Amino acid sequence: MPPAPTTPRTTSGRRDAEATKAAILRAARHFLAHHAHADITLKAVAERAGVSAPLILKYFGNKEALFARVMSFETDADALLDAPLDQLGRHMVRHVLTSQRDRGVDPILRIVFAPFHGEQGDILRANFRTQVSQRLTERLTGPDAPLRAELATSILLGLGVMYGIARGTQVRSTTVEEIVDRCAPAVQAQLTPS
Amino acid sequence: MPPAPTTPRTTSGRRDAEATKAAILRAARHFLAHHAHADITLKAVAERAGVSAPLILKYFGNKEALFARVMSFETDADALLDAPLDQLGRHMVRHVLTSQRDRGVDPILRIVFAPFHGEQGDILRANFRTQVSQRLTERLTGPDAPLRAELATSILLGLGVMYGIARGTQVRSTTVEEIVDRCAPAVQAQLTPS
Secondary structure, eight states: OOOOOOOOOOOSHHHHHHHHHHHHHHHHHHHHTTSOGGGOOHHHHHHHHTSOHHHHHHHHSSHHHHHHHHTOOHHHHHHHTOSOGGGHHHHHHHHHHHHHHHHSOOSSGGGGGGGGSHHHHHHHHHHHIIIIIHHHHHHOOSTTHHHHHHHHHHHHHHHHIIIIISOOHHHHTSOHHHHHHHHHHHHHHHHSOO | OOOOOOOOOOOSHHHHHHHHHHHHHHHHHHHHTTSOGGGOOHHHHHHHHTSOHHHHHHHHSSHHHHHHHHTOOHHHHHHHTOSOGGGHHHHHHHHHHHHHHHHSOOSSGGGGGGGGSHHHHHHHHHHHIIIIIHHHHHHOOSTTHHHHHHHHHHHHHHHHIIIIISOOHHHHTSOHHHHHHHHHHHHHHHHSOO
16 A cells, blocks of 8 residues: 655646645655554654655644644545536546555545544544535435445445455456446445435 | 453353453454554553453463464354355345444454554455455355455445444444345345346
8 A cells, every 4th residue: 555655756836845745745644544643753754755844844834734634535525526426436436446556545545544543533533524424415315315425435445445455356456447337336326326 | 443341251161261362352453453563562462351461371372373363354254154145245234233333343344454564464464365355255156256255345344444433423323224225235246246
């Protein structure tokens, strides 16, 4: 799961700052997935991101603010939910798998590390609930929408665990579209039950 | 997810030893789900299990042997797979949910902590592959059985994450049989595709 350390590659002003921020967030996310919150230092995040610790402070304020950003699912949910409802099952399965395959990250899987982060874990859970489950619920119609949103999301979480953590040999050697064909119907059945 | 510390409750010889071993395994499993492998001490496991560290050594030999037991899915897979193939989808979903609800544990979910355990994580993944995915594959017939086994297992992992880690309010407030009704068809569709 951990990608290689990354350094910003762009050079022009504004884009450079954005690329640097993204590198810092990637580095912080890596540590969040491998260490307890209290064990993570700004220095380590800075080293992994290829920047200085003061630069992190300049961009994010302090360690807690940085991790608040990392613990947010807002931006990832935007991309995850970016499809019409009748195609959303296929889109979400494809988005999880291509994110894992192409970038070694998963839009929602960091929720599994909640138990390692003490009180921060509760923040992660609350964010997940409002920014993922509830946002998906708002897209649905019909009875039991909140439950169906959780069940649809759970299928995506399971695929993420199997691909990125258990590293299942079969799902990793099968094309994304093949897995979409096999898994999206179960997701869509929760979104728009017949 | 963490249950309260447990102490053996039985008194007669043989049963007492079994209950003590179970308490030690539960304690070790708790730490495995919350701390990096290197940070876990026999003393901490002993305290949580309500036994002495020498007693752990007597029963399991050493820390590595104890964790080898904890990293095995053998016994859990026995219970998970204990149903005829045509009812296995419902059985597996029900087994995951009742284990979570009644005992605060999950038969297979500890695979998600693999990233925290360094080389031990690879052992956990290899065990998961041979003791869960491959054992399920051996029960299946028809094309792509290994892939279908991983996809069926991934649904169970996702439910476990949603219930035990994300603590989804909906899945936790819905009856097990209701969730079985809603989720087992997707699992069974992987096991015995029509």
